[in-house]
Amino acid sequence: MTSAKLLVDAFGRVRENVRGAVAGLRQDELAARFDPDANSIAWLIWHLTRVQDDHIADVAGLEQVWTAAGWAKRFDLPFDDAATGYGHGAAEVAELDGISAELLLSYYDAVHAQTIDYVAGLADADLPRIVDTRWDPPVTLGVRLISVVDDDIQHSGQAAFVRGVLLRRR
Template identity: 50%
Template sequence: MEPRDLLVDAFGRIEELYADLVTTDPSLLHERPSGVGNSIGWLLWHAARVQDDHVAGVAGTAQAWHDGWAERFALPVDDRDIGYGHTSEQVDAVRVEADNLAGYHADVQRLSLAYLSSVTPEELDRIVDRRWDPPVTAGVRLVSVVGDCLQHLGQAAYVRGLLTST
């Protein structure tokens, strides 16, 4: 198996989980467990923003967010905000609609796969962030994106289970 095939498969798993979670009853998207946890809507928005921001950063391309999605979502956040470190109040302020989430992530996934289709072993070894020791390679950053997205999608699935159990 080529490294790019492995990454395409991993990002495909993100897409499958995302597609399932975005179909959550819209009335539950903004509910927060115990009133303080992250909502399903926030977790889906954050996962898509992380994937968009980080893959575009590695690929050297524009983010889907800046191609009209920021305006469609009309959130009270900076255009560069991906949700990292959000306070409880900021989580509450991220009010999203399932259609926007689905469309945005579809665009993010399309851009991700376009980049991944051309990835070579040499590309994966390219250093993309020298602020760390050791410096971060494209491969390490992509694996980090997969891990982060799967973690947040797992959290969203857990929240949905909490909210829908009887």
């Protein structure tokens, strides 16, 4: 198996997790928070999608789907277009309260498509390329891609946990 096939598989699993966490939920369930400072499913999925969009666009030399395809306007959030959710507090999480499952999943699917288009074309020799010199050691493309997969899996798992609790309460 090539690195490209492995990455396509990994991001495909993330997609399954994301869709499974969101499918069939109402807006109030997507916005539910177990504590005033907790993250909602809507925010978790938006955040992991924004991070993936930001990081993949950066390493691929592409514009983010968020701005290139008009998703920032569709979501109409009171954040800078560059916001990915890092540093967000309770007030920012609450801004996602009116977001529908359809909007979340449509944006995620658009980002997923750009991600797959990019990683499917990678060769093993591409992965050692340095993509971020702000760290010691500098971050390679391979490390950055695994970091995105890891972040996506963690956040989609958190969303799946919240979903499970909510469905038990129905």
